Amino acid sequence: MSLSGKITDSGFGQIILPRCGHPRSEVLKGPSFGVDVSLINLPGGLGLALTSDPLSLIPSLGLQESAWLSVHLMANDMATTGFAPQYAQMVLNLPPNLTEADFTTYWDYIHQYCDQLGVAITGGHTGSIEGQNSTIAGGGTMLLTAPVNDILLSSKAEAGDAIIVTKACAMSSAAILAMSFPETVKAKLGKEVYDEGCGLFYQTSSLTDGLTAVGTDTRYPEVTAMHDVTEGGVLGAIYEMGIASGNGLLVHNELLPKGNAQQAICNLFGIDKRFCIGAGSMVVAAKKDDSHKVIKRLLQSGIQATIVGTFTHKEKGYKLMENGVVADMPYYSKDPYWAAFFTAYKNGWK
Numbered sequence: 001m002s003l004s005g006k007i008t009d010s011g012f013g014q015i016i017l018p019r020c021g022h023p024r025s026e027v028l029k030g031p032s033f034g035v036d037v038s039l040i041n042l043p044g045g046l047g048l049a050l051t052s053d054p055l056s057l058i059p060s061l062g063l064q065e066s067a068w069l070s071v072h073l074m075a076n077d078m079a080t081t082g083f084a085p086q087y088a089q090m091v092l093n094l095p096p097n098l099t100e101a102d103f104t105t106y107w108d109y110i111h112q113y114c115d116q117l118g119v120a121i122t123g124g125h126t127g128s129i130e131g132q133n134s135t136i137a138g139g140g141t142m143l144l145t146a147p148v149n150d151i152l153l154s155s156k157a158e159a160g161d162a163i164i165v166t167k168a169c170a171m172s173s174a175a176i177l178a179m180s181f182p183e184t185v186k187a188k189l190g191k192e193v194y195d196e197g198c199g200l201f202y203q204t205s206s207l208t209d210g211l212t213a214v215g216t217d218t219r220y221p222e223v224t225a226m227h228d229v230t231e232g233g234v235l236g237a238i239y240e241m242g243i244a245s246g247n248g249l250l251v252h253n254e255l256l257p258k259g260n261a262q263q264a265i266c267n268l269f270g271i272d273k274r275f276c277i278g279a280g281s282m283v284v285a286a287k288k289d290d291s292h293k294v295i296k297r298l299l300q301s302g303i304q305a306t307i308v309g310t311f312t313h314k315e316k317g318y319k320l321m322e323n324g325v326v327a328d329m330p331y332y333s334k335d336p337y338w339a340a341f342f343t344a345y346k347n348g349w350k
Contacts, residue, residue, distance in 0.1 A: 035244050057095070070110060076230075094132065161224055171279065171280040176201070181344055184350055224285045233272075248316035249310065250309050253274075275336060276336050284305075
């Protein structure tokens with residue numbers, strides 16, 4: 001177990017996977033490394049996709065921003081199916097010092113963001129817990145139903161597919177670090193970088209990315225799989241997608257999309273922008289000969305999109321080309337963002 005962040009892949013494999021309750025034949029995809037959603041076969045050709053995530057309540061960000069993360073990080077996972085979420089269950093374990101007025105404000109934003117996405121909140125649990133002082137206020141689950149054969153999974157990427165990354169690396173890491181330590185960021189990097197970093201926050205939804213890549217009214221066949229970028233960053237997400245799909249991969253480092261603010265903020269906090277939390281970006285696997293069609297749809301919708309590599313056959317391994325040299329791509333089970341945040345906090349950065 002890691003001391004912060006998600007469980008490691010080895011811990012997941014040793015502790016969680018062997019103990020998943022009763023096996024049921026209608027579960028098409030249960031807990032899996034690198035897969036964002038579970039999938040259940042329903043009668044009538046439908047499938048039920050669902051995902052769960054923590055709910056954020058981060059005082060240094062604010063109630064509205066915490067609600068945004070709570071809703072949109074779950075919606076990002078659902079976007080990897082190529083469909084929008086429809087329902088949500090919320091479990092709230094609130095700190096006892098949260099006032100009724102603040103709770104009302106926080107919940108009103110949860111309601112607003114779900115309403116904007118077309119998500120009905122169908123139930124859950126609400127309470128406060130003595131001694132609860134975490135930035136995690138509980139957990140949520142989002143669900144959707146759609147034709148089961150049309151629901152995408154990150155495990156469906158194929159050898160030969162182009163790897164497309166939307167937007168740029170480290171968007172959520174840079175935004176949250178800037179917003180959490182505004183005085184330090186402004187003093188060391190300048191107000192322009194600070195403003196640009198903060199401006200990334202409300203770009204951390206990748207739902208539109210996923211729906212645009214696949215199509216809504218018309219379903220386009222070029223996309224084979226998608227994976228949401230979260231802990232581990234863009235390169236971590238690509239690596240996970242390779243594992244999940246049983247493929248190898250080759251990524252060209254110089255093609256990775258890197259924003260100026262993200263680079264500056266990540267350098268200040270001593271973290272590699274390629275490997276830190278990057279919510280807002282989506283990794284898209286597309287048939288190589290038709291990948292330009294996916295890029296065109298995304299660009300026409302104002303979404304930056306870049307081909308950064310190719311999925312290969314598994315025996316070729318997981319490779320990263322830097323400065324013309326091909327080497328094994330590293331994978332870090334612990335995201336460096338967490339240590340950077342807590343180190344800055346302990347050092348008194350404001």
